[in-house]
Amino acid sequence: MDYLTACCTVKDEAPIIHEWMAFHIAAGFDRLVIIDNGSTDGTADIIRGFGAADKVDLIDWPGPGTQVAMYEHVATRYRDRTEWLAFIDADEFLYPTDGMDLRETLAAMPDVDGIGVHWHIYGSSGHIEGQPGLVIEAYQRRAEDNFTFNRHIKSVVRAAKIVKVYSSHLVAPAAGMVDDAKCPLHLDPPYGFFEHKTASHTRLRINHYHTRSAAEYRVKAGRGYFGVDDEKLASEQRFQSMFAAHDRNEVFDDSALRFAPAVREIMARARTVQAHLPA
Structure with a gap:
């Protein structure tokens, strides 16, 4: 049985998914469960060719679908296969505020069944085009701690205790949710956003590379959300408004760079494995 598993839904995330996998293995995840929603840019091939393939489960989910349905599927399938399940996206990098291993941080919270981990929203760092190298190196500037959008959370929950997937942000056990400082989080709408609560980054944090460069954000705008058109980026006006927001x-914050050596090593091993695979 694994201790810590990440669930991630992807669609056309080839530019970032290799680093995302390597980063989360480096941060302490035992297993990555990735649901591919009909990618056409080679995302699935990158996942299949990952050097630590024994740590990655790829689920094919073609056609329209909601993250709630995908999360419900994983929550049911993995409830007896891992102690903790984290539900995060491919542009979200989860790690301990201090130290290197998420498993140690979670083991220090034995009385908690569900943790809402707050975002740190990272911007473009002034980049117009996508940058070579690692995302955690190219984008090192973020919003202030009290920025409103940081009040969103993503869920890290004891798998066997999950009772409901409220939204892509909120997956809850019967005992309810707390933040990483053990302050209770309500389970009311809007699920997973706490407008009147300051974001906590006491033990855990998620770097949310929501925009990256302006060019990458435009690609994101054209991709859509798992076959569901929520019109967030449907027009140029909406695109410009969302990008600006x-x-x-x-704030300059390069704390994720402590993982860079391990990430590069894991990515290099993956490329070595791929190079020796039969054509």
């Missing part, structure tokens, strides 16, 4: 660069 999330392109926050007030």
Whole structure:
């Protein structure tokens, strides 16, 4: 039985998924469960060719679908296969505020069944085009701690205790949710957003690279959301408005760089494995 598993839904995430997998293995995940929603850019091939393939489960989910349905599927399938399940996206990097291993952080919270981990929204760092190298190196500027959008959470829950997937942000056990400082989180709408609560990053944090460069955000706008058109980025006006709202660069924060050596090593091993695979 695994201790810590990540569930991630993807669609055309080839530019970032290799680093995302390597980063989360480096941060302490035992297993990555990735649901591919009909990618056409080679995302699934990158996942299949990952060097630590024994740590990655790829689920094919073609056609329209909601993250709630995908999360419900994983919650049911993995409830007896892992102690903890984290539900995060491919542009979200979860790690301990201090230290290197998420498993140690979670083991220090034995009386908790569900944790809401707050975002740190990272902006473009002034980049117009996508940058070579690692995302955690190219984008090191974020919003201030009290930025409103940081009040969103993503869920890390004891798998066997999950009773309901409320939204892509909120997956809850019967005992309810707390933040990483053990402050209770309500289970009321809007699920997973706590407008009147300051974001906590006491033990855990998620770097949310929502925009990256302006060019990458435009690609994101054209991709859609798992076959469901929620019109967030449907027009140029909406695109510009959403980019401006999330392109926050007030604070320099390179804390994720402590994982860079391990991430590069894991990615290099993956490429070595791929090079020796039969054509």
